[in-house]
Amino acid sequence: MQIETKGSFLNDRLDWNLLRTFLAIVEEHSISRAAERLHLTQPAISQSLRRLEESLGQRLIERRGPRFEITRAGEEVRRIAEEIYGNISRLSSELGELGDSVSGSVRLLSVSGVYLQPYDDFLAGFHRANPRIDLQVEVMRSSEVISTLLQKTATAGLSPSRVPVKKLERRLFMRQRYAIFCGRHHRLFGQPALTTEDLLSENFVSFTGDQIGDNLSPLTIFRDEKGFKGRVVASSSSVHEVRRLIFAGFGIGCLPEHVAQPDVAQQRLQRLPPGEGVADVDIHLLWSRERKYSQAETLFLVSLNQWLEKRERLGQAD
Known part of the structure:
Protein backbone atom coordinates (compact mmCIF):
# COMPACT_ATOMS: atom_id res chain seq x y z
CA MET A 1 0.00 0.00 0.00
CA GLU A 97 3.25 -21.54 15.68
CA LEU A 98 6.30 -22.48 13.61
CA GLY A 99 8.49 -22.48 16.73
CA ASP A 100 11.84 -24.22 16.45
CA SER A 101 10.92 -25.73 13.07
CA VAL A 102 12.20 -22.60 11.33
CA SER A 103 15.76 -22.84 10.06
CA GLY A 104 17.97 -20.46 8.13
CA SER A 105 20.34 -17.59 8.71
CA VAL A 106 20.07 -13.93 9.67
CA ARG A 107 22.69 -11.36 8.66
CA LEU A 108 22.71 -8.45 11.10
CA LEU A 109 24.89 -5.36 10.58
CA SER A 110 25.93 -3.09 13.45
CA VAL A 111 28.13 -0.13 14.23
CA SER A 112 30.65 -0.84 16.98
CA GLY A 113 29.95 -0.16 20.64
CA VAL A 114 26.24 -1.02 20.64
CA TYR A 115 25.66 -2.49 24.09
CA LEU A 116 22.33 -2.99 25.82
CA GLN A 117 22.02 -5.74 28.45
CA PRO A 118 18.32 -6.39 27.77
CA TYR A 119 19.18 -6.89 24.10
CA ASP A 120 21.63 -9.63 25.09
CA ASP A 121 18.79 -11.26 27.03
CA PHE A 122 16.52 -10.96 23.97
CA LEU A 123 19.10 -12.73 21.80
CA ALA A 124 19.44 -15.50 24.38
CA GLY A 125 15.68 -16.03 24.45
CA PHE A 126 15.40 -15.92 20.67
CA HIS A 127 18.13 -18.54 20.31
CA ARG A 128 16.48 -20.85 22.86
CA ALA A 129 13.18 -20.60 20.98
CA ASN A 130 14.77 -20.91 17.52
CA PRO A 131 17.93 -23.03 17.81
CA ARG A 132 18.03 -23.74 14.06
CA ILE A 133 18.36 -20.08 13.08
CA ASP A 134 21.98 -18.97 12.65
CA LEU A 135 22.95 -15.36 13.35
CA GLN A 136 25.81 -13.60 11.57
CA VAL A 137 26.72 -10.19 13.04
CA GLU A 138 29.04 -7.87 11.11
CA VAL A 139 30.48 -4.63 12.53
CA MET A 140 30.96 -1.76 10.09
CA ARG A 141 30.67 2.02 9.70
CA SER A 142 27.21 3.57 9.82
CA SER A 143 27.39 4.61 6.16
CA GLU A 144 28.27 1.03 5.20
CA VAL A 145 25.37 -0.34 7.24
CA ILE A 146 22.93 1.85 5.34
CA SER A 147 24.44 1.21 1.89
CA THR A 148 24.47 -2.56 2.47
CA LEU A 149 20.82 -2.53 3.54
CA LEU A 150 19.93 -0.52 0.44
CA GLN A 151 21.66 -3.22 -1.61
CA LYS A 152 19.29 -5.74 0.06
CA THR A 153 22.12 -8.08 1.05
CA ALA A 154 21.49 -8.07 4.81
CA THR A 155 18.52 -8.71 7.07
CA ALA A 156 18.73 -5.61 9.28
CA GLY A 157 21.15 -3.15 10.82
CA LEU A 158 21.79 -1.24 14.04
CA SER A 159 23.14 2.21 13.27
CA PRO A 160 22.70 5.94 13.89
CA SER A 161 20.31 7.42 11.35
CA ARG A 162 19.71 11.14 11.87
CA VAL A 163 17.06 11.36 9.16
CA PRO A 164 14.84 8.71 7.56
CA VAL A 165 16.43 6.91 4.63
CA LYS A 166 14.32 6.27 1.55
CA LYS A 167 13.41 2.58 1.17
CA LEU A 168 14.44 1.76 4.77
CA GLU A 169 12.17 1.32 7.77
CA ARG A 170 13.61 2.42 11.09
CA ARG A 171 12.75 2.09 14.76
CA LEU A 172 14.51 3.53 17.79
CA PHE A 173 16.72 0.84 19.34
CA MET A 174 18.59 2.78 22.03
CA ARG A 175 19.94 6.22 22.88
CA GLN A 176 23.64 6.73 23.59
CA ARG A 177 24.87 9.71 25.62
CA TYR A 178 28.31 10.86 24.45
CA ALA A 179 30.75 12.67 26.74
CA ILE A 180 34.37 13.84 26.46
CA PHE A 181 37.20 11.80 27.99
CA CYS A 182 40.97 11.88 28.26
CA GLY A 183 43.32 8.97 28.92
CA ARG A 184 45.84 8.24 31.63
CA HIS A 185 48.68 9.32 29.32
CA HIS A 186 47.15 12.72 28.57
CA ARG A 187 48.39 15.87 30.33
CA LEU A 188 44.87 16.69 31.61
CA PHE A 189 44.44 13.34 33.33
CA GLY A 190 44.07 13.79 37.08
CA GLN A 191 43.68 17.55 36.96
CA PRO A 192 40.78 18.72 39.15
CA ALA A 193 38.15 21.42 38.55
CA LEU A 194 38.57 21.52 34.78
CA THR A 195 36.13 23.56 32.69
CA THR A 196 35.08 23.32 29.05
CA GLU A 197 37.26 26.36 28.33
CA ASP A 198 40.30 24.36 29.48
CA LEU A 199 39.70 21.91 26.63
CA LEU A 200 39.32 24.29 23.69
CA SER A 201 42.92 24.08 22.45
CA GLU A 202 43.29 20.29 22.88
CA ASN A 203 43.70 17.94 19.92
CA PHE A 204 40.96 15.39 19.32
CA VAL A 205 40.57 11.68 18.69
CA SER A 206 37.52 11.31 16.48
CA PHE A 207 35.23 8.84 14.79
CA THR A 208 35.46 8.70 11.01
CA GLY A 209 31.71 9.48 10.94
CA ASP A 210 32.19 12.56 13.14
CA GLN A 211 31.78 15.26 10.51
CA ILE A 212 29.08 17.62 9.33
CA GLY A 213 26.34 15.75 7.49
CA ASP A 214 27.28 12.31 8.82
CA ASN A 215 25.42 10.35 11.48
CA LEU A 216 27.71 11.52 14.30
CA SER A 217 27.60 15.16 13.26
CA PRO A 218 26.10 16.22 16.66
CA LEU A 219 29.62 15.71 18.05
CA THR A 220 31.09 17.93 15.32
CA ILE A 221 28.43 20.58 15.86
CA PHE A 222 29.16 20.63 19.60
CA ARG A 223 32.86 21.26 19.00
CA ASP A 224 32.12 23.99 16.46
CA GLU A 225 29.60 25.76 18.69
CA LYS A 226 31.92 25.67 21.72
CA GLY A 227 34.90 26.95 19.72
CA PHE A 228 37.30 24.00 19.95
CA LYS A 229 40.48 24.88 18.07
CA GLY A 230 42.50 21.65 18.28
CA ARG A 231 42.91 19.40 15.27
CA VAL A 232 41.85 15.79 14.81
CA VAL A 233 45.08 13.80 15.24
CA ALA A 234 43.66 10.25 15.20
CA SER A 235 40.44 8.61 14.09
CA SER A 236 38.76 5.26 13.62
CA SER A 237 35.36 3.84 12.75
CA SER A 238 35.64 1.47 15.75
CA VAL A 239 34.58 2.72 19.16
CA HIS A 240 37.10 0.38 20.78
CA GLU A 241 39.97 1.81 18.70
CA VAL A 242 38.87 5.36 19.51
CA ARG A 243 38.87 4.41 23.18
CA ARG A 244 42.37 2.92 22.80
CA LEU A 245 43.70 6.08 21.12
CA ILE A 246 42.20 8.30 23.82
CA PHE A 247 43.80 6.15 26.52
CA ALA A 248 47.16 6.39 24.70
CA GLY A 249 47.04 10.18 24.98
CA PHE A 250 46.73 11.11 21.31
CA GLY A 251 44.05 13.59 22.31
CA ILE A 252 40.77 14.00 24.10
CA GLY A 253 37.70 12.48 22.49
CA CYS A 254 34.03 11.58 22.71
CA LEU A 255 32.80 8.14 23.72
CA PRO A 256 29.43 6.68 24.68
CA GLU A 257 29.18 6.82 28.47
CA HIS A 258 28.50 3.10 28.82
CA VAL A 259 31.60 2.25 26.76
CA ALA A 260 33.92 4.42 28.88
CA GLN A 261 32.43 3.59 32.29
CA PRO A 262 34.61 0.50 33.01
CA ASP A 263 37.80 2.41 32.07
CA VAL A 264 36.78 5.35 34.25
CA ALA A 265 36.27 2.95 37.17
CA GLN A 266 39.77 1.51 36.56
CA GLN A 267 41.26 5.03 36.25
CA ARG A 268 42.28 4.44 32.64
CA LEU A 269 40.04 7.27 31.43
CA GLN A 270 38.80 10.49 33.02
CA ARG A 271 35.53 12.15 32.15
CA LEU A 272 35.88 15.80 31.18
CA PRO A 273 33.42 18.73 31.13
CA PRO A 274 30.68 19.47 30.40
CA GLY A 275 29.07 17.38 33.12
CA GLU A 276 25.86 16.86 31.18
CA GLY A 277 27.74 15.35 28.26
CA VAL A 278 28.01 16.39 24.63
CA ALA A 279 25.06 14.91 22.75
CA ASP A 280 22.59 12.05 22.58
CA VAL A 281 22.90 9.84 19.51
CA ASP A 282 20.01 7.55 18.62
CA ILE A 283 20.75 4.04 17.40
CA HIS A 284 18.00 2.72 15.13
CA LEU A 285 16.99 -0.71 13.95
CA LEU A 286 16.92 -0.43 10.16
CA TRP A 287 15.60 -2.81 7.54
CA SER A 288 14.58 -2.67 3.88
CA ARG A 289 10.91 -2.29 3.09
CA GLU A 290 11.45 -3.75 -0.39
CA ARG A 291 13.54 -6.85 0.32
CA LYS A 292 12.01 -10.33 0.34
CA TYR A 293 12.76 -12.03 3.64
CA SER A 294 13.08 -15.71 4.45
CA GLN A 295 11.04 -17.29 7.24
CA ALA A 296 14.04 -17.08 9.57
CA GLU A 297 14.64 -13.41 8.79
CA THR A 298 10.96 -12.53 9.14
CA LEU A 299 10.76 -14.31 12.49
CA PHE A 300 13.82 -12.44 13.74
CA LEU A 301 12.54 -9.03 12.59
CA VAL A 302 9.04 -9.57 14.00
CA SER A 303 10.44 -10.83 17.31
CA LEU A 304 12.88 -7.92 17.63
CA ASN A 305 10.18 -5.37 16.78
CA GLN A 306 7.82 -6.90 19.34
CA TRP A 307 10.58 -6.71 21.96
CA LEU A 308 11.25 -3.05 21.14
CA GLU A 309 7.53 -2.24 21.26
CA LYS A 310 7.29 -3.83 24.70
CA ARG A 311 10.21 -1.70 25.90
CA GLU A 312 8.49 1.40 24.53
CA ARG A 313 5.30 0.57 26.41
CA LEU A 314 7.31 0.14 29.60
CA GLY A 315 9.15 3.43 29.03
CA GLN A 316 12.51 1.68 28.54
CA ALA A 317 13.26 2.84 24.98
CA ASP A 318 16.28 4.99 25.91
Whole structure:
Protein backbone atom coordinates (compact mmCIF):
# COMPACT_ATOMS: atom_id res chain seq x y z
CA MET A 1 0.00 0.00 0.00
CA GLN A 2 1.35 3.40 -0.99
CA ILE A 3 -0.20 6.78 -0.18
CA GLU A 4 0.96 9.59 -2.43
CA THR A 5 1.23 13.07 -0.91
CA LYS A 6 2.58 16.15 -2.69
CA GLY A 7 4.34 14.11 -5.34
CA SER A 8 6.25 11.74 -3.05
CA PHE A 9 5.33 8.41 -1.55
CA LEU A 10 4.43 8.85 2.08
CA ASN A 11 5.73 5.47 3.16
CA ASP A 12 9.26 6.65 2.32
CA ARG A 13 9.20 8.99 5.30
CA LEU A 14 6.43 7.97 7.71
CA ASP A 15 7.40 6.78 11.18
CA TRP A 16 5.01 3.88 11.77
CA ASN A 17 5.31 4.29 15.55
CA LEU A 18 3.22 7.45 15.13
CA LEU A 19 0.32 5.31 13.93
CA ARG A 20 0.46 3.23 17.11
CA THR A 21 0.35 6.42 19.18
CA PHE A 22 -2.59 7.73 17.15
CA LEU A 23 -4.49 4.48 17.68
CA ALA A 24 -3.96 4.80 21.44
CA ILE A 25 -5.32 8.36 21.40
CA VAL A 26 -8.40 7.30 19.46
CA GLU A 27 -9.05 4.19 21.54
CA GLU A 28 -8.61 6.04 24.84
CA HIS A 29 -10.49 9.16 23.65
CA SER A 30 -7.90 11.17 25.56
CA ILE A 31 -4.32 12.30 25.11
CA SER A 32 -3.65 12.00 28.84
CA ARG A 33 -4.99 8.43 29.03
CA ALA A 34 -3.03 7.52 25.89
CA ALA A 35 0.10 8.85 27.62
CA GLU A 36 -0.61 6.65 30.66
CA ARG A 37 -1.24 3.61 28.47
CA LEU A 38 2.01 4.05 26.52
CA HIS A 39 4.00 5.16 29.58
CA LEU A 40 4.88 8.46 27.92
CA THR A 41 4.37 12.11 28.83
CA GLN A 42 1.43 14.12 27.50
CA PRO A 43 3.77 16.50 25.59
CA ALA A 44 5.39 13.49 23.90
CA ILE A 45 1.97 12.18 22.82
CA SER A 46 0.93 15.62 21.54
CA GLN A 47 4.21 15.96 19.62
CA SER A 48 3.71 12.53 18.01
CA LEU A 49 0.19 13.53 16.93
CA ARG A 50 1.52 16.79 15.47
CA ARG A 51 4.29 14.96 13.59
CA LEU A 52 1.79 12.49 12.12
CA GLU A 53 -0.51 15.31 10.99
CA GLU A 54 2.42 17.14 9.43
CA SER A 55 3.58 13.98 7.63
CA LEU A 56 0.12 13.37 6.22
CA GLY A 57 -0.69 17.02 5.55
CA GLN A 58 -4.07 16.47 7.19
CA ARG A 59 -5.68 17.41 10.51
CA LEU A 60 -6.73 14.19 12.20
CA ILE A 61 -8.28 15.58 15.37
CA GLU A 62 -10.34 18.72 15.98
CA ARG A 63 -10.03 19.94 19.55
CA ARG A 64 -13.16 21.16 21.32
CA GLY A 65 -11.83 22.43 24.64
CA PRO A 66 -11.01 19.39 26.80
CA ARG A 67 -12.63 17.09 24.22
CA PHE A 68 -11.79 16.31 20.61
CA GLU A 69 -13.44 14.87 17.53
CA ILE A 70 -11.83 12.68 14.91
CA THR A 71 -11.91 14.18 11.41
CA ARG A 72 -12.81 12.23 8.28
CA ALA A 73 -9.10 11.96 7.50
CA GLY A 74 -8.54 10.73 11.05
CA GLU A 75 -11.15 8.00 10.63
CA GLU A 76 -9.42 6.82 7.45
CA VAL A 77 -6.01 6.81 9.14
CA ARG A 78 -7.47 4.82 12.04
CA ARG A 79 -8.91 2.24 9.63
CA ILE A 80 -5.58 1.84 7.83
CA ALA A 81 -3.58 1.72 11.08
CA GLU A 82 -5.87 -0.96 12.53
CA GLU A 83 -5.44 -2.99 9.34
CA ILE A 84 -1.65 -2.66 9.49
CA TYR A 85 -1.37 -3.74 13.11
CA GLY A 86 -3.93 -6.48 12.62
CA ASN A 87 -1.76 -7.95 9.86
CA ILE A 88 1.31 -7.71 12.08
CA SER A 89 -0.51 -9.53 14.89
CA ARG A 90 -1.62 -12.32 12.52
CA LEU A 91 1.90 -12.62 11.16
CA SER A 92 3.32 -12.86 14.68
CA SER A 93 0.82 -15.58 15.58
CA GLU A 94 1.57 -17.62 12.47
CA LEU A 95 5.31 -17.36 13.02
CA GLY A 96 4.94 -18.28 16.67
CA GLU A 97 3.25 -21.54 15.68
CA LEU A 98 6.30 -22.48 13.61
CA GLY A 99 8.49 -22.48 16.73
CA ASP A 100 11.84 -24.22 16.45
CA SER A 101 10.92 -25.73 13.07
CA VAL A 102 12.20 -22.60 11.33
CA SER A 103 15.76 -22.84 10.06
CA GLY A 104 17.97 -20.46 8.13
CA SER A 105 20.34 -17.59 8.71
CA VAL A 106 20.07 -13.93 9.67
CA ARG A 107 22.69 -11.36 8.66
CA LEU A 108 22.71 -8.45 11.10
CA LEU A 109 24.89 -5.36 10.58
CA SER A 110 25.93 -3.09 13.45
CA VAL A 111 28.13 -0.13 14.23
CA SER A 112 30.65 -0.84 16.98
CA GLY A 113 29.95 -0.16 20.64
CA VAL A 114 26.24 -1.02 20.64
CA TYR A 115 25.66 -2.49 24.09
CA LEU A 116 22.33 -2.99 25.82
CA GLN A 117 22.02 -5.74 28.45
CA PRO A 118 18.32 -6.39 27.77
CA TYR A 119 19.18 -6.89 24.10
CA ASP A 120 21.63 -9.63 25.09
CA ASP A 121 18.79 -11.26 27.03
CA PHE A 122 16.52 -10.96 23.97
CA LEU A 123 19.10 -12.73 21.80
CA ALA A 124 19.44 -15.50 24.38
CA GLY A 125 15.68 -16.03 24.45
CA PHE A 126 15.40 -15.92 20.67
CA HIS A 127 18.13 -18.54 20.31
CA ARG A 128 16.48 -20.85 22.86
CA ALA A 129 13.18 -20.60 20.98
CA ASN A 130 14.77 -20.91 17.52
CA PRO A 131 17.93 -23.03 17.81
CA ARG A 132 18.03 -23.74 14.06
CA ILE A 133 18.36 -20.08 13.08
CA ASP A 134 21.98 -18.97 12.65
CA LEU A 135 22.95 -15.36 13.35
CA GLN A 136 25.81 -13.60 11.57
CA VAL A 137 26.72 -10.19 13.04
CA GLU A 138 29.04 -7.87 11.11
CA VAL A 139 30.48 -4.63 12.53
CA MET A 140 30.96 -1.76 10.09
CA ARG A 141 30.67 2.02 9.70
CA SER A 142 27.21 3.57 9.82
CA SER A 143 27.39 4.61 6.16
CA GLU A 144 28.27 1.03 5.20
CA VAL A 145 25.37 -0.34 7.24
CA ILE A 146 22.93 1.85 5.34
CA SER A 147 24.44 1.21 1.89
CA THR A 148 24.47 -2.56 2.47
CA LEU A 149 20.82 -2.53 3.54
CA LEU A 150 19.93 -0.52 0.44
CA GLN A 151 21.66 -3.22 -1.61
CA LYS A 152 19.29 -5.74 0.06
CA THR A 153 22.12 -8.08 1.05
CA ALA A 154 21.49 -8.07 4.81
CA THR A 155 18.52 -8.71 7.07
CA ALA A 156 18.73 -5.61 9.28
CA GLY A 157 21.15 -3.15 10.82
CA LEU A 158 21.79 -1.24 14.04
CA SER A 159 23.14 2.21 13.27
CA PRO A 160 22.70 5.94 13.89
CA SER A 161 20.31 7.42 11.35
CA ARG A 162 19.71 11.14 11.87
CA VAL A 163 17.06 11.36 9.16
CA PRO A 164 14.84 8.71 7.56
CA VAL A 165 16.43 6.91 4.63
CA LYS A 166 14.32 6.27 1.55
CA LYS A 167 13.41 2.58 1.17
CA LEU A 168 14.44 1.76 4.77
CA GLU A 169 12.17 1.32 7.77
CA ARG A 170 13.61 2.42 11.09
CA ARG A 171 12.75 2.09 14.76
CA LEU A 172 14.51 3.53 17.79
CA PHE A 173 16.72 0.84 19.34
CA MET A 174 18.59 2.78 22.03
CA ARG A 175 19.94 6.22 22.88
CA GLN A 176 23.64 6.73 23.59
CA ARG A 177 24.87 9.71 25.62
CA TYR A 178 28.31 10.86 24.45
CA ALA A 179 30.75 12.67 26.74
CA ILE A 180 34.37 13.84 26.46
CA PHE A 181 37.20 11.80 27.99
CA CYS A 182 40.97 11.88 28.26
CA GLY A 183 43.32 8.97 28.92
CA ARG A 184 45.84 8.24 31.63
CA HIS A 185 48.68 9.32 29.32
CA HIS A 186 47.15 12.72 28.57
CA ARG A 187 48.39 15.87 30.33
CA LEU A 188 44.87 16.69 31.61
CA PHE A 189 44.44 13.34 33.33
CA GLY A 190 44.07 13.79 37.08
CA GLN A 191 43.68 17.55 36.96
CA PRO A 192 40.78 18.72 39.15
CA ALA A 193 38.15 21.42 38.55
CA LEU A 194 38.57 21.52 34.78
CA THR A 195 36.13 23.56 32.69
CA THR A 196 35.08 23.32 29.05
CA GLU A 197 37.26 26.36 28.33
CA ASP A 198 40.30 24.36 29.48
CA LEU A 199 39.70 21.91 26.63
CA LEU A 200 39.32 24.29 23.69
CA SER A 201 42.92 24.08 22.45
CA GLU A 202 43.29 20.29 22.88
CA ASN A 203 43.70 17.94 19.92
CA PHE A 204 40.96 15.39 19.32
CA VAL A 205 40.57 11.68 18.69
CA SER A 206 37.52 11.31 16.48
CA PHE A 207 35.23 8.84 14.79
CA THR A 208 35.46 8.70 11.01
CA GLY A 209 31.71 9.48 10.94
CA ASP A 210 32.19 12.56 13.14
CA GLN A 211 31.78 15.26 10.51
CA ILE A 212 29.08 17.62 9.33
CA GLY A 213 26.34 15.75 7.49
CA ASP A 214 27.28 12.31 8.82
CA ASN A 215 25.42 10.35 11.48
CA LEU A 216 27.71 11.52 14.30
CA SER A 217 27.60 15.16 13.26
CA PRO A 218 26.10 16.22 16.66
CA LEU A 219 29.62 15.71 18.05
CA THR A 220 31.09 17.93 15.32
CA ILE A 221 28.43 20.58 15.86
CA PHE A 222 29.16 20.63 19.60
CA ARG A 223 32.86 21.26 19.00
CA ASP A 224 32.12 23.99 16.46
CA GLU A 225 29.60 25.76 18.69
CA LYS A 226 31.92 25.67 21.72
CA GLY A 227 34.90 26.95 19.72
CA PHE A 228 37.30 24.00 19.95
CA LYS A 229 40.48 24.88 18.07
CA GLY A 230 42.50 21.65 18.28
CA ARG A 231 42.91 19.40 15.27
CA VAL A 232 41.85 15.79 14.81
CA VAL A 233 45.08 13.80 15.24
CA ALA A 234 43.66 10.25 15.20
CA SER A 235 40.44 8.61 14.09
CA SER A 236 38.76 5.26 13.62
CA SER A 237 35.36 3.84 12.75
CA SER A 238 35.64 1.47 15.75
CA VAL A 239 34.58 2.72 19.16
CA HIS A 240 37.10 0.38 20.78
CA GLU A 241 39.97 1.81 18.70
CA VAL A 242 38.87 5.36 19.51
CA ARG A 243 38.87 4.41 23.18
CA ARG A 244 42.37 2.92 22.80
CA LEU A 245 43.70 6.08 21.12
CA ILE A 246 42.20 8.30 23.82
CA PHE A 247 43.80 6.15 26.52
CA ALA A 248 47.16 6.39 24.70
CA GLY A 249 47.04 10.18 24.98
CA PHE A 250 46.73 11.11 21.31
CA GLY A 251 44.05 13.59 22.31
CA ILE A 252 40.77 14.00 24.10
CA GLY A 253 37.70 12.48 22.49
CA CYS A 254 34.03 11.58 22.71
CA LEU A 255 32.80 8.14 23.72
CA PRO A 256 29.43 6.68 24.68
CA GLU A 257 29.18 6.82 28.47
CA HIS A 258 28.50 3.10 28.82
CA VAL A 259 31.60 2.25 26.76
CA ALA A 260 33.92 4.42 28.88
CA GLN A 261 32.43 3.59 32.29
CA PRO A 262 34.61 0.50 33.01
CA ASP A 263 37.80 2.41 32.07
CA VAL A 264 36.78 5.35 34.25
CA ALA A 265 36.27 2.95 37.17
CA GLN A 266 39.77 1.51 36.56
CA GLN A 267 41.26 5.03 36.25
CA ARG A 268 42.28 4.44 32.64
CA LEU A 269 40.04 7.27 31.43
CA GLN A 270 38.80 10.49 33.02
CA ARG A 271 35.53 12.15 32.15
CA LEU A 272 35.88 15.80 31.18
CA PRO A 273 33.42 18.73 31.13
CA PRO A 274 30.68 19.47 30.40
CA GLY A 275 29.07 17.38 33.12
CA GLU A 276 25.86 16.86 31.18
CA GLY A 277 27.74 15.35 28.26
CA VAL A 278 28.01 16.39 24.63
CA ALA A 279 25.06 14.91 22.75
CA ASP A 280 22.59 12.05 22.58
CA VAL A 281 22.90 9.84 19.51
CA ASP A 282 20.01 7.55 18.62
CA ILE A 283 20.75 4.04 17.40
CA HIS A 284 18.00 2.72 15.13
CA LEU A 285 16.99 -0.71 13.95
CA LEU A 286 16.92 -0.43 10.16
CA TRP A 287 15.60 -2.81 7.54
CA SER A 288 14.58 -2.67 3.88
CA ARG A 289 10.91 -2.29 3.09
CA GLU A 290 11.45 -3.75 -0.39
CA ARG A 291 13.54 -6.85 0.32
CA LYS A 292 12.01 -10.33 0.34
CA TYR A 293 12.76 -12.03 3.64
CA SER A 294 13.08 -15.71 4.45
CA GLN A 295 11.04 -17.29 7.24
CA ALA A 296 14.04 -17.08 9.57
CA GLU A 297 14.64 -13.41 8.79
CA THR A 298 10.96 -12.53 9.14
CA LEU A 299 10.76 -14.31 12.49
CA PHE A 300 13.82 -12.44 13.74
CA LEU A 301 12.54 -9.03 12.59
CA VAL A 302 9.04 -9.57 14.00
CA SER A 303 10.44 -10.83 17.31
CA LEU A 304 12.88 -7.92 17.63
CA ASN A 305 10.18 -5.37 16.78
CA GLN A 306 7.82 -6.90 19.34
CA TRP A 307 10.58 -6.71 21.96
CA LEU A 308 11.25 -3.05 21.14
CA GLU A 309 7.53 -2.24 21.26
CA LYS A 310 7.29 -3.83 24.70
CA ARG A 311 10.21 -1.70 25.90
CA GLU A 312 8.49 1.40 24.53
CA ARG A 313 5.30 0.57 26.41
CA LEU A 314 7.31 0.14 29.60
CA GLY A 315 9.15 3.43 29.03
CA GLN A 316 12.51 1.68 28.54
CA ALA A 317 13.26 2.84 24.98
CA ASP A 318 16.28 4.99 25.91
